[in-house]
Each structure stands twice: as structure tokens, then as C-alpha cells.
Amino acid sequence: MGGFKKFLIRGNLIELAVAFVVGAAFASLVKDFATAFIAPLIALFGGEPDYTRLAVTINGTKFPYGVFLTSAIAFLVTAVIVYFVVVLPTTKLIERMDRHKEVTERECPQCLSDIPVKARRCRYCTVEVVPATEAPAT
The missing domain is CATH 2.20.70 (Ubiquitin Ligase Nedd4; Chain: W;)
Incomplete structure (x- = not known):
């Protein structure tokens, strides 16, 4: 039981848990941003941003491809937001900090x-x- 206790208290497990919680909160933030701002922009230019009702029926079987299409658009929007809001500024900051290293x-x-x-x-x-x-x- 002592080994299990050490495993739970080790630093990297706690860091992983914190990263997971912060990541989940950030994912919620990005999702809400996409819903509040990006989806209306898509609706302005391309009509309805929610395609979940789109489906095709073949031999009596319904294929709701709109669910996938909506998820794919949400994924792409999320990836773009994460890249430009997190990855790019962080990369520039790290480059700026490393410039002065001996x-x-x-x-x-x-x-x-x-x-x-x-x-x-x-x-x-x-x-x-x-x-x-x-x-x-x-």
C-alpha cells in the first residue's frame, strides 16, 4: 500500500492532474468561444452553422452525416483558436526567452x-x- 501512496503523491502525477483540469476548463472556454462568436460568423457567410439535422437515407437506413460535419467544423475552429491563441504566442515567448541564453x-x-x-x-x-x-x- 505504501508504493501506491508514493505513486499518488509523486509530483508528475499531480502535475498531470492539474494539466488535465486546466485543459478541460480551457476546452470548455474554447467551445463556448466558438459557439458564441465563430458559429454566428459562419452563419453570416454560409447559412446555418449547425448541420446535425443533415442525413441521407439508403435502403431505409439513416446516415446522419451532419453530426460528423458539425463536429469536424468545431474541431477545425478549435484547432485554429488553440494555435493562434496558445501555440503561436507561447512559441514566440520561448524564442524570446532563449535568445538571451549563454x-x-x-x-x-x-x-x-x-x-x-x-x-x-x-x-x-x-x-x-x-x-x-x-x-x-x-
Whole structure:
């Protein structure tokens, strides 16, 4: 029972639970945004945004393809909103934050392993390298 208790209290499980709850709340927010703003815009240009009543009947069997069509449109709208509201700004923010990071490693010209910038010899293949702070001799 102690192992199960450790498993439940571990940090990454709690982080996952928090991410799930925040994700569910965000999904609800995006769905409501799409319903309140995007669906009326679609209705302005393309008529009714709810196609759930569309169906075709073949040999007495009803195929409600409108349900899928409505879900597909909702998915595409949600994906576009998430991309432009979350992914794109987050990517730009991470790029801006990483711009000021100091470079501490570089590739060894011989074995392509990562070595410290000021290294004079590769720790993996032991080839001599010119430290990045010095200009190479010609």
C-alpha cells in the first residue's frame, strides 16, 4: 500500500492532474468561444452553422452525416483558436526567452559530441580543438 501512496503523491502525477483540469476548463472556454462568436460568423457567410439535422437515407437506413460535419467544423475552429491563441504566442515567448541564453557547449569537429565552449580537447575522442573564445590560427 505504501508504493501506491508514493505513486499518488509523486509530483508528475499531480502535475498531470492539474494539466488535465486546466485543459478541460480551457476546452470548455474554447467551445463556448466558438459557439458564441465563430458559429454566428459562419452563419453570416454560409447559412446555418449547425448541420446535425443533415442525413441521407439508403435502403431505409439513416446516415446522419451532419453530426460528423458539425463536429469536424468545431474541431477545425478549435484547432485554429488553440494555435493562434496558445501555440503561436507561447512559441514566440520561448524564442524570446532563449535568445538571451549563454551558449555553454559546442560540437566537437571530429566526433560531433557536445563539449564545453572553452574546451581544448574533446572528452570523448580526445582530439585537440581550438577553444571558441580564441581565433583559429591560419
